[in-house]
Amino acid sequence: MFFRAWNTAIGDMGYALSRLEIDPEFSDSESSPVGDDNNSPQSSSQNDLEHEVAQLTKLGSAPHDRLKRVLPRRQEVPVSPVKMLAGREGNYSGRGRFSSADRCHLLNKYLPVKGPSIIDQLTTRAYVSQFSADGSLFVAAFQGSHIKIYNAEKGWKLQKNIVAKSLRWTVTDTSLSPDKRFLVYATMSPIVNIVNIGSAATESHANVTEIHEGLEFSGDDEEGYSFGIFSVKFSNDGRELVAGSSDDSIYVYDIEANRLSLRIQAHTSDVNSVCFADEASHLIYSGSDDNLCKVWDRRCFRSKGKPAGILMGHLEGITFLDSRGDGRYFISNGKDQTIKLWDIRKMSSNATRTPGFRNYEWDYRWMDYPLRARDVKHPCDQSVATYKGHSVLRTLIRCYFSPEYSTGQKYIYTGSHDSCVYVYDLVSGAQVARLVHHKSTVRDCSWHPHYPMLVSSSFDGDIAKWEFPGNGETPIPVNNNSRPRRRHFD
Incomplete structure (x- = not known):
C-alpha cells in the first residue's frame, strides 16, 4: 500500500505520455505548473491550453491582484499561504475575507494523495463510488448485489446496506x-429501482424489509424485449431521471407523474453515459459506443x-461524461485511452463522413489497446483538449x-x-498525481466536494480513502492474501 505524488515519481510514470494535445490554432506563451516544487517538470508552451475554459479556470483559482504584488510592478506567483493569510487580515481585497478564487488558490495545492485508509473491503467487484452533493454521504455499489451508504461525517x-x-x-x-432522501440504482434491466434511504433501518432487502419501487423504462410496444441501463442521473430539482441504455436510447422519467416522459433514439450503439448539462436540466449530454x-x-x-449538435473526436466508444x-x-472518457474536453459551441449539426482511419x-x-493506434488522430476532432x-x-x-x-x-x-487513479491539470495537461494501492x-472514484479527500473503488473489492494531510488516524493495514472483510473504518 503506497502512493506516488507527482513531484516525486514523474520519471518512472512516463511523464511524456501525460501530454495535452490541442488544436494547432491554440497556443500559449506561459506554462501552468502545479505546486511549488522548483524541481517539478514544467509543461512546454505548446502544451498549454489557450481557450476560454483555461482563462475561466485560472480566474477561478487565482488570488486577488493586490495579494500578488510584493513590490510595485512585480508579482509573486504563486502567492504563499502566509501572504494570503496576511492579506486577509490586512483586508487587501476590501472584502474582509477570502473570495472563492482565494480559497481555491490555497486549497488546490493540497491534493488528496496521502494514504490510503480502507473504508470497506468486499470479495466482489466495486463498480460505483460517489459522494453526495454536500459530502455527508458516500455510496458504494458492488457486483454482488450490495449498495452501501456510509455517513462520511x-x-x-x-x-x-x-x-x-x-x-x-x-x-x-x-x-x-x-x-x-432517495437513491435510484440501475442494472442490466429496463427497470430502475428507487429506495427511500431516509428510513431508520440499516438493512434494506427488496420487498422484504423495505420497498424498492421499480420504475419501468420500457414502453408498451416493447413487450418481451429487454435492455440494460448503463447510466442514470437525477435532475437538479430531483423531479426527473435521465438514463442511457443498451438499446441506443436516452430516457427521461418523470418521478412526480410516475411515467416515462421522453425516449430519444439517440445513437447507433450503446449509450454508456448521460448527464444534465446544468441546473436548468434543459440540455442533456450523451456518449455512446458509436464514438460520438x-x-x-x-x-x-x-x-x-x-x-442540438454532435461532437466528434474519439476514435473508440465513450465510457463516461461529466x-x-x-x-x-x-469531459468524456474514451476507449481510445483518452479524456477529451469539449466546448459545445464547437459542435456540428451532423456527423461528418470520413474515410476509415x-x-x-x-x-x-x-x-490491450494496439500500439499503432495510440498516435492516430481523428480527422475531424472537435475537442478542445486531449489528456493521456x-x-x-x-x-x-x-x-x-x-x-x-x-x-x-x-x-x-x-x-x-x-x-491507479490519475489526476491531470486541466490547463497544462500535466499528470499531477497517480494514486497507487489497488x-x-x-472503475470509479469521487473527490469530496469541500475537503482534499478522494475515495476510489476497485474490482479488487476495496473502497480506499485518500486525504491531505490526513486525519491523524492510523490506516487499517491491508492483507491482500487473506482479503478479510471489514465493515467500515471508524
Missing part, C-alpha cells in the same frame, strides 16, 4: 436525490426530433472535474485499468 459508519432487487450482472449505476458525443435540447427536441455544470463544457481489429473487453496516460479497458471507467469549491475545477481525475481496475 460520523466516522464512515454504515448507514444503509441495500441489497439490489432482481440483479442482472451488476449494479451499473446509482444516483442520490438532491435532498438525499451528442447534445440534446429538450426545449426544441419535439419539434426537430434531432440533437459536465462542468455551466451548460458549455464537459481504423485499420486494426480490437475489442476493449479482453484486448491512464488506461480505459474492460469496463466503463469514469472521469470527473475536480470540485469547484476547493479547486476551482482546476483538475480532471479518472480511474484506470492499471489499478490490485485491479479502478
Whole structure:
C-alpha cells in the first residue's frame, strides 16, 4: 500500500505520455505548473491550453491582484499561504475575507494523495463510488448485489446496506436525490429501482424489509424485449431521471407523474453515459459506443426530433461524461485511452463522413489497446483538449472535474485499468498525481466536494480513502492474501 505524488515519481510514470494535445490554432506563451516544487517538470508552451475554459479556470483559482504584488510592478506567483493569510487580515481585497478564487488558490495545492485508509473491503467487484452533493454521504455499489451508504461525517459508519432487487450482472449505476432522501440504482434491466434511504433501518432487502419501487423504462410496444441501463442521473430539482441504455436510447422519467416522459433514439450503439448539462436540466449530454458525443435540447427536441449538435473526436466508444455544470463544457472518457474536453459551441449539426482511419481489429473487453493506434488522430476532432496516460479497458471507467469549491475545477481525475487513479491539470495537461494501492481496475472514484479527500473503488473489492494531510488516524493495514472483510473504518 503506497502512493506516488507527482513531484516525486514523474520519471518512472512516463511523464511524456501525460501530454495535452490541442488544436494547432491554440497556443500559449506561459506554462501552468502545479505546486511549488522548483524541481517539478514544467509543461512546454505548446502544451498549454489557450481557450476560454483555461482563462475561466485560472480566474477561478487565482488570488486577488493586490495579494500578488510584493513590490510595485512585480508579482509573486504563486502567492504563499502566509501572504494570503496576511492579506486577509490586512483586508487587501476590501472584502474582509477570502473570495472563492482565494480559497481555491490555497486549497488546490493540497491534493488528496496521502494514504490510503480502507473504508470497506468486499470479495466482489466495486463498480460505483460517489459522494453526495454536500459530502455527508458516500455510496458504494458492488457486483454482488450490495449498495452501501456510509455517513462520511460520523466516522464512515454504515448507514444503509441495500441489497439490489432482481440483479442482472451488476449494479451499473446509482444516483442520490438532491435532498438525499432517495437513491435510484440501475442494472442490466429496463427497470430502475428507487429506495427511500431516509428510513431508520440499516438493512434494506427488496420487498422484504423495505420497498424498492421499480420504475419501468420500457414502453408498451416493447413487450418481451429487454435492455440494460448503463447510466442514470437525477435532475437538479430531483423531479426527473435521465438514463442511457443498451438499446441506443436516452430516457427521461418523470418521478412526480410516475411515467416515462421522453425516449430519444439517440445513437447507433450503446449509450454508456448521460448527464444534465446544468441546473436548468434543459440540455442533456450523451456518449455512446458509436464514438460520438451528442447534445440534446429538450426545449426544441419535439419539434426537430434531432440533437442540438454532435461532437466528434474519439476514435473508440465513450465510457463516461461529466459536465462542468455551466451548460458549455464537459469531459468524456474514451476507449481510445483518452479524456477529451469539449466546448459545445464547437459542435456540428451532423456527423461528418470520413474515410476509415481504423485499420486494426480490437475489442476493449479482453484486448490491450494496439500500439499503432495510440498516435492516430481523428480527422475531424472537435475537442478542445486531449489528456493521456491512464488506461480505459474492460469496463466503463469514469472521469470527473475536480470540485469547484476547493479547486476551482482546476483538475480532471479518472480511474484506470492499471489499478491507479490519475489526476491531470486541466490547463497544462500535466499528470499531477497517480494514486497507487489497488490490485485491479479502478472503475470509479469521487473527490469530496469541500475537503482534499478522494475515495476510489476497485474490482479488487476495496473502497480506499485518500486525504491531505490526513486525519491523524492510523490506516487499517491491508492483507491482500487473506482479503478479510471489514465493515467500515471508524
